[in-house]
Amino acid sequence: MSASSLSSAIPPSSPTRAIRRARSLGGVLSVPGDKSISHRSMILNAIAQGDALVQGLSSGEDVMSTMHCLQAMGVSIEPAGGPGSYTVKGRGPQLAEPSDILDAGNSGTSMRLLSGILAAQPFMSVITGDRYLRERPMLRIVQPLKQMGAQIMGRRDDSLAPLVVRGGSLKGIEYDLPMASAQVKSAIMLAGLCAQGETIIHQPALSRDHTERMVSAMGGLVEENGLDLSIQPAMLNAVDITVPGDISSAAFWMVAALCHSDSRVLIRGVGLNPSRTGIVDVLQEMSSGGGIELLDQRVEGGEPVADILVTPAELHGVEIGGDMIPRLLDEIPVLAVAACFASGDTVVRDAAELRVKESDRIATTVEQLTRLGADIEARDDGMVIHGTGRLTGAECESHGDHRLAMSMAIAGLLADGETTVHGAADASVSYPQFWQDLDLLLEDVR
Numbered sequence: 309m310s311a312s313s314l315s316s317a318i319p320p321s322s323p324t325r326a327i328r329r330a331r332s333l334g335g336v337l338s339v340p341g342d343k344s345i346s347h348r349s350m351i352l353n354a355i356a357q358g359d360a361l362v363q364g365l366s367s368g369e370d371v372m373s374t375m376h377c378l379q380a381m382g383v384s385i386e387p388a389g390g391p392g393s394y395t396v397k398g399r400g401p402q403l404a405e406p407s408d409i410l411d412a413g414n415s416g417t418s419m420r421l422l423s424g425i426l427a428a429q430p431f432m433s434v435i436t437g438d439r440y441l442r443e444r445p446m447l448r449i450v451q452p453l454k455q456m457g458a459q460i461m462g463r464r465d466d467s468l469a470p471l472v473v474r475g476g477s478l479k480g481i482e483y484d485l486p487m488a489s490a491q492v493k494s495a496i497m498l499a500g501l502c503a504q505g506e507t508i509i510h511q512p513a514l515s516r517d518h519t520e521r522m523v524s525a526m527g528g529l530v531e532e533n534g535l536d537l538s539i540q541p542a543m544l545n546a547v548d549i550t551v552p553g554d555i556s557s558a559a560f561w562m563v564a565a566l567c568h569s570d571s572r573v574l575i576r577g578v579g580l581n582p583s584r585t586g587i588v589d590v591l592q593e594m595s596s597g598g599g600i601e602l603l604d605q606r607v608e609g610g611e612p613v614a615d616i617l618v619t620p621a622e623l624h625g626v627e628i629g630g631d632m633i634p635r636l637l638d639e640i641p642v643l644a645v646a647a648c649f650a651s652g653d654t655v656v657r658d659a660a661e662l663r664v665k666e667s668d669r670i671a672t673t674v675e676q677l678t679r680l681g682a683d684i685e686a687r688d689d690g691m692v693i694h695g696t697g698r699l700t701g702a703e704c705e706s707h708g709d710h711r712l713a714m715s716m717a718i719a720g721l722l723a724d725g726e727t728t729v730h731g732a733a734d735a736s737v738s739y740p741q742f743w744q745d746l747d748l749l750l751e752d753v754r
Contacts, residue, residue: 325732325743327720328701332570335749339558341366341392341551342579343738344490344518345611347374347417349396349549351498352522354383355425356398358546365392365551368738373413377422377435380406398546401502405431409470412437414666414710414737419469420449420491424498427458429475436470440708445664446471449495452483456499456507480505480541487661488513488634490583493537500539501528511535515634516583521610522549552579552613556711557739559587559639561749564718565618566591566599567649573618573749580605580612586635588616590628590643594650595621625652625695633658638665641673641715647693648682649722656690666737667709676704676712680719680727699723706731710738717746 346366351374353360365371375385375394382404384397403425412418412435419437423446426433436442447467450460459474460466480503485492493509497519500507513535520530520537526544530537558575565571580588580602592600599621605614623646628636636643640656647654662669674686679702683694701723706713713734720727735742 353396356544360546370415424495428502478503480507623650629657650695667707701725701727
């Protein structure tokens with residue numbers, strides 16, 4: 309049975325998927341709308357004045373969690389024609405008190421950013437998530453929001469969800485971020501929009517800057533001075549947004565095409581925000597500049613965008629750490645797959661934040677790639693991958709982590725024999741059509 313027929317024989321919603329090494333990979337894809345921009349386009353337009361048309365919105369479960377929470381607080385978000393198009397009717401800074409508990413699902417972005425909004429609301433609310441999200445650290449947002457004047461309680465000394473938030477009058481603060489985190493930074497910024505006085509954030513390193521860009525586009529005053537960021541209270545004006553393709557989703561196909569010996573994959577309309585392009589930079593370094601071409605580079609909705617053409621390349625090991633980590637943290641599991649096919653060692657350091665994602669991504673990535681025969685070892689803040697040039701099919705587990713499920717699928721496309729991914733449906737958290745797109749790359753080269 310061919311790889312394409314084997315993959316297609318199982319429904320996309322199946323919790324288990326089996327796949328064999330592809331003879332070749334080829335085709336043209338459009339990945340889901342950028343998840344980070346999708347969240348922010350709804351949240352910021354919800355607290356703005358006026359109506360906005362958002363196009364290209366991600367249909368992943370994480371983004372839908374944000375939408376449903378906003379709708380529960382009286383925000384009108386309605387389909388506006390084509391797929392991924394919605395009209396958001398802004399309510400201004402004050403939302404309606406929800407009549408039930410807000411459910412952020414599996415989405416840390418939803419819980420953390422919405423907590424910044426809830427901190428400024430003159431009512432009590434409760435926000436929770438699934439069993440995985442309820443174990444992710446929340447004290448990192450609770451502490452600064454409390455300093456601003458919000459009352460917040462949670463499990464385990466206010467460090468875990470569910471969170472009970474009683475918002476109200478906030479004051480601007482000066483805050484040193486303990487880690488480079490766009491989610492924590494954005495939660496403080498969102499609260500700062502409704503606070504009295506200036507809010508100043510000192511960052512240890514740059515993280516994705518979608519919130520800063522969007523707030524500025526909506527008339528807010530955001531000033532950046534190196535790693536220091538200040539935001540003034542402001543009434544935002546709604547803006548239409550076209551969401552570019554998610555580079556985190558594109559990363560899976562980039563790795564597959566680079567590592568396969570017979571491939572040609574074009575990914576259209578991918579966002580290339582400089583705070584997110586670490587995966588492109590590292591893969592280009594690993595391939596000595598070969599295998600990846602950025603075509604038709606342009607700016608859409610204030611964000612840089614390009615089509616990405618990927619063909620096979622010889623890879624070599626690299627060392628990744630420091631300021632590069634915040635620019636590719638989500639892509640490290642699939643980057644580890646690429647490192648298995650590189651010559652020499654790839655070292656990932658300064659990435660302890662992976663321990664508190666949807667799974668402990670250091671432990672689970674090492675465990676699952678070891679099942680496939682990888683020579684890989686975990687470290688406290690990262691991992692070392694000794695490239696061997698091959699993997700062997702085996703049974704893998706997603707551990708409830710969408711990125712791990714998709715990374716193991718890419719490993720299966722490149723491994724000898726059959727790979728079975730248990731928890732395959734977890735991909736829908738960020739990439740609902742992942743398995744269909746995988747089939748498309750196989751079908752286009754039959």
